[in-house]
Amino acid sequence: MSIQSVEDTEVKAFPAKPAEVVAFAAKARRRINPLAIARRLATALVPPAVVILILLVVWQVACSSPTASLPPPSQVWNEAYDLIAHPFFDNGPQDIGLAWRVLISLQRVAIGFGMAAAVGVALGALVGQSVWAMRGLDPVFQILRTVPPLAWLPLSLAAFRDSNPSALFVIFITSIWPVIINTAVGVRNIPEDYRNVARILRLNQLEFFIKIMVPAAAPYIFTGLRIGIGLSWLAIVAAEMLTGGVGVGFFIWDAWNSSRLPDIIVALAYIGVTGFCLDRLVAAAGAFVTRGTTAK
Amino acid sequence: MAAYLKLDHIDKSFVRGGQVSEVLKDIRLTIDAGEFVSIIGHSGCGKSTLLNLIAGLTKVSKGAVLLEDKEVDSPGPERAVVFQNHSLLPWLTVYENVNLAVSKVFGRTKSRAERHGWIMRNLDLVQMAHAKDKRPAEISGGMKQRVGIARALAMEPKILLLDEPFGALDALTRAHLQDAVMDIHARLGSTMIMITHDVDEAVLLSDRIVMMTNGPAATIGEVLSVPLARPRRRVELASDRTFLRCREAVLKFLYERHRFVEAAQ
Numbered sequence: 367m368s369i370q371s372v373e374d375t376e377v378k379a380f381p382a383k384p385a386e387v388v389a390f391a392a393k394a395r396r397r398i399n400p401l402a403i404a405r406r407l408a409t410a411l412v413p414p415a416v417v418i419l420i421l422l423v424v425w426q427v428a429c430s431s432p433t434a435s436l437p438p439p440s441q442v443w444n445e446a447y448d449l450i451a452h453p454f455f456d457n458g459p460q461d462i463g464l465a466w467r468v469l470i471s472l473q474r475v476a477i478g479f480g481m482a483a484a485v486g487v488a489l490g491a492l493v494g495q496s497v498w499a500m501r502g503l504d505p506v507f508q509i510l511r512t513v514p515p516l517a518w519l520p521l522s523l524a525a526f527r528d529s530n531p532s533a534l535f536v537i538f539i540t541s542i543w544p545v546i547i548n549t550a551v552g553v554r555n556i557p558e559d560y561r562n563v564a565r566i567l568r569l570n571q572l573e574f575f576i577k578i579m580v581p582a583a584a585p586y587i588f589t590g591l592r593i594g595i596g597l598s599w600l601a602i603v604a605a606e607m608l609t610g611g612v613g614v615g616f617f618i619w620d621a622w623n624s625s626r627l628p629d630i631i632v633a634l635a636y637i638g639v640t641g642f643c644l645d646r647l648v649a650a651a652g653a654f655v656t657r658g659t660t661a662k
Numbered sequence: 663m664a665a666y667l668k669l670d671h672i673d674k675s676f677v678r679g680g681q682v683s684e685v686l687k688d689i690r691l692t693i694d695a696g697e698f699v700s701i702i703g704h705s706g707c708g709k710s711t712l713l714n715l716i717a718g719l720t721k722v723s724k725g726a727v728l729l730e731d732k733e734v735d736s737p738g739p740e741r742a743v744v745f746q747n748h749s750l751l752p753w754l755t756v757y758e759n760v761n762l763a764v765s766k767v768f769g770r771t772k773s774r775a776e777r778h779g780w781i782m783r784n785l786d787l788v789q790m791a792h793a794k795d796k797r798p799a800e801i802s803g804g805m806k807q808r809v810g811i812a813r814a815l816a817m818e819p820k821i822l823l824l825d826e827p828f829g830a831l832d833a834l835t836r837a838h839l840q841d842a843v844m845d846i847h848a849r850l851g852s853t854m855i856m857i858t859h860d861v862d863e864a865v866l867l868s869d870r871i872v873m874m875t876n877g878p879a880a881t882i883g884e885v886l887s888v889p890l891a892r893p894r895r896r897v898e899l900a901s902d903r904t905f906l907r908c909r910e911a912v913l914k915f916l917y918e919r920h921r922f923v924e925a926a927q
Binding site for chain 1: 737738739741742743745747749753762763767817
């Protein structure tokens with residue numbers, strides 16, 4: 367009798383038990399999480415670190431002979447140590463740290479690219495909306511977008527008679543094409559239903575543009591912006607090499623003229639890292655803004 | 663009494679590449695205020711085109727759509743449409759989707775607080791107030807369609823146009839939503855026109871069923887009155903004689919007299 371009753375209670379208790387076990391496992395898994403994060407970080411960071419190390423060693427070996435034309439990393443470190451260690455020094459008008467120079471170039475990019483983004487989205491919306499605007503403008507855009515950034519520089523110098531607006535114009539004209547073309551594609555792909563909703567509500571052109579067109583085309587627009595900011599960063603460095611001023615592009619040209627090769631190498635690293643950050647910044651902004659639009 | 667909505671000898675043809683294709687021919691129909699009318703027919707017969715004509719989304723080729731003796735020639739909120747695939751804007755929450763309509767239609771006439779109350783009342787009407795902060799991607803198909811109905815109702819339309827509103831839903835959800843629409847129709851007394859290809863749905867919901875012949879140049883073949891008292895309950899109606907007779911009449915029209923011949927398409 368007693369044994370049976372014990373068995374009964376055990377049997378009754380049984381269904382409750384597995385649930386507890388599951389809950390426990392989940393807790394245990396959560397405890398491992400920091401380790402998992404560390405592991406994920408390691409898998410992301412260790413391979414590039416190893417590759418960079420190997421590249422540095424190869425570079426060091428290749429450029430160590432006295433006849434080598436380029437400096438090895440050790441020499442870069444020794445001679446350009448000031449530039450690497452003090453990005454924010456300021457010793458007068460032409461002797462400033464690389465971070466300042468990058469910021470000045472970034473400021474130019476911000477102005478030029480900002481204008482390109484505003485004008486590009488507006489023009490892209492026009493081309494995407496109107497069949498006649500597309501027929502007329504699309505061939506022009508397709509031809510102009512293949513013109514290399516620096517080819518615009520002499521013309522813009524002639525037009526503006528000043529180096530700073532010319533540099534801004536080169537950024538503008540370089541980065542506007544992908545913005546226009548991607549916006550136009552995005553606008554053309556707005557579902558007919560959204561247009562019908564807008565028509566039933568009698569949204570005017572401006573309301574339609576702000577409330578339907580821009581959010582619906584946002585994923586495309588941000589693709590264009592991302593390509594555009596990459597191009598404008600390419601263009602500014604090249605334009606500054608020719609127009610002078612205090613940007614990072616001019617710094618490279620100046621270093622070349624006074625044979626400071628290690629400085630050039632440090633500047634290249636700055637430019638690369640900055641370009642990478644710009645790209646990620648626009649990508650992150652795009653992911654944030656379009657988080658609702660991609661899922662149906 | 664003059665008709666509330668009048669479709670006066672409407673023809674519709676599309677021209678593509680020099681080829682004229684006649685879709686609708688000589689559509690004549692009058693609908694009274696507060697009526698629930700279904701339009702049924704095989705696919706490709708131009709039902710959706712007819713609804714778009716009433717909505718003003720496409721223009722008639724000949725004839726006229728008259729709403730309260732005024733000609734309809736462009737879309738507007740007084741003829742709100744519930745679309746087949748809900749067409750909620752995915753970047754807005756449920757509340758914001760309805761708000762888009764309310765702030766456009768009542769932006770001048772209602773205060774902010776009144777607009778908020780009106781949005782919530784319409785969401786309540788379709789029992790979606792609890793999900794007001796969710797985005798369309800986070801709710802089920804049936805819920806999206808409910809919000810679509812709330813958005814249309816929030817425009818306070820003279821006529822609500824439903825374009826196969828339950829076509830993409832499973833049978834159970836569909837039944838729930840049909841009940842919801844019947845309930846709203848009873849409470850608000852609104853005029854509704856619904857496109858459907860579901861015979862049971864048409865008989866259950868409608869005061870009159872407009873049956874379309876096959877295209878090209880489709881027209882109204884027959885109009886059937888459904889003399890069933892409201893409120894209607896689907897379980898009781900399943901064995902109701904009038905219901906079955908109406909159902910049979912529609913089925914006969916669709917499958918005997920105007921059989922959908924695929925080879926001809």
